[in-house]
Amino acid sequence: MTNERRMSVLRAVIEDYIRTHEPVGSAALTRGHDLGVSSATVRNDMAALEDEGYLIQPHTSAGRIPTEKGYRYFVDKLATVVPLSKAQKRGIRSFLSGSVNLDDTLRRSARLLAQITGQVAVVASPSLARSALRHLEMVPVSSATILVVVITDTGRVEQRTIIAAERPGDDTLSRISAKINTACTGRSLRRAGNDIRMFAGDESSPINRSLLEALARVCDELATQEQSSNLYMAGTSQLTHRQVVDMNVIAPLFDALEEQAVIMRLMTALSEVTQSHGVGIAIGSETHTPGLMNASVVTSGYGQSTADDDGGSGQPSGTAEPVAFIGSIGPTHMDYATTISAVRAVAKYLTEFMANEENSPDDDSTD
Structure with missing residues (x-):
């Protein structure tokens, strides 16, 4: 045109x-x-x-x-995006700062985005495949059982148990944990597993080698969890209580939302392709989802993985990637400017929360 x-x-x-x-x-x-x-x-x-x-x-x-x-x-061609009001910015900060843990933060973020847009908000918890190792701890539970606690840079805490034919002494467990934390902190779980497997070859004790190989398998298992099973959703009531509700649009949309694996794949892929104003947008048939033929999806990645991962090339990538997505789903006649602004702003504050920033800057250029 x-x-x-x-x-x-x-x-x-x-x-x-x-x-x-x-x-x-x-x-x-x-x-x-x-x-x-x-x-x-x-x-x-x-x-x-x-x-x-x-x-x-x-x-x-x-x-x-x-x-x-x-x-x-x-x-x-949307030239401008409506900035959020100061009250809305304070609301975002208040919601996130009042959280007790990461899951609570994500749940609150979904509720807040739904309130701002009047549409369905979807927030995924961080993908372990994109997370970096922050700390690994081994805790003896019994004579044959060791609890392995893995903490990632995204705040996820995973626990696994290892059954050992013979458990190493406490001093050995401390030494191995310290070695892993020194060498592998900041590396992807996949690469940490590879490094731990190499450490096993340096051990003369069969007991220690067996333990390190078991730890490597734990990291491998976590790294293969490409998507988190936790998907936080809010706003269905806001959508149904709008003044104008077309059930021909809403009913298929709600059916589509029941297929969480489909929503997860769609929004993950969309969050990785930045389009207008720093978000990914799919309209109607662009979603390739039957229930969303009369709906639009606006999504953004949040968080920044610091994982040092060579992607199999032998060289670290050095590229920060989002660890998960946050997005809004509504009718194709949604207020795109406001929705884009809200998704982008909540993603920004969520990213800063995960980076342990005490205060989020008030920067209208990114809201």
Whole structure:
């Protein structure tokens, strides 16, 4: 589309439809927007936009509504994103600072995002595959059982037990733990497992070698957990209590939300592809999910993995990646500017919370 005036008409139609959820006519556009042309000219532009697939006319002699193609053009050309208010920023900080642990933080983040957008919010807990080892501890439980506690840089705490034919002494356990923590802190769990397996070759004692090999298997197991099973969701009640509810849209959306594995794959992939304004956006058929054909998804990665992982190449990647995603799901006529702003802001504060920042900077350029 090269006609600037026509682009302005399309933007005005979408803005009005997002606000009213009613088909938009040329007369209303002329009254409500400074388009600089007559109602007849606007009507001609709307007809051209319909021919080009950006608008449709749901009923004869009714106004027009945007198509998926229209929404995509609107989102891609969205010039500004509404900044969150100071009260909303304080609300984010308050919600996160009042958390007792990581799971509570993620649950609170989902509730907060749902309140801001009036849509369904989804937050995934960090992926162990993208986490770095922060600390490993071995705790003797019995003469043959050792509890292995693995703490990651994302705050996840995993516990596994090792059954040993003969348990090493406490001094040996302390020495091995210290060696692993010194050499492997900051490395991905996969690489930590490989390093621990190499340490086993340096041990002369069969008992110690067996222990190190068991520890390597623990790291391998954790590293293969590509996605966390924890998915925090909030906002279904907000969506159903909106003034205008189209059950033809909402019912399939709720069915899709029941398929958490599908939602997990969709939003993980989307959060890894940054589009407009630093978020990933899928509209209708772009979700490739039957229940979301009349819905849009806005998502962002959060957290930054510091894992030193060579990806199998032998050289550390040195690239920080998000550890999980946060996103909003709603009808295609959602308020994209506000939703983008909210998703981005909550992801930012969540990232800073996980990095143990005491105060989040008030920077409107990223909110």
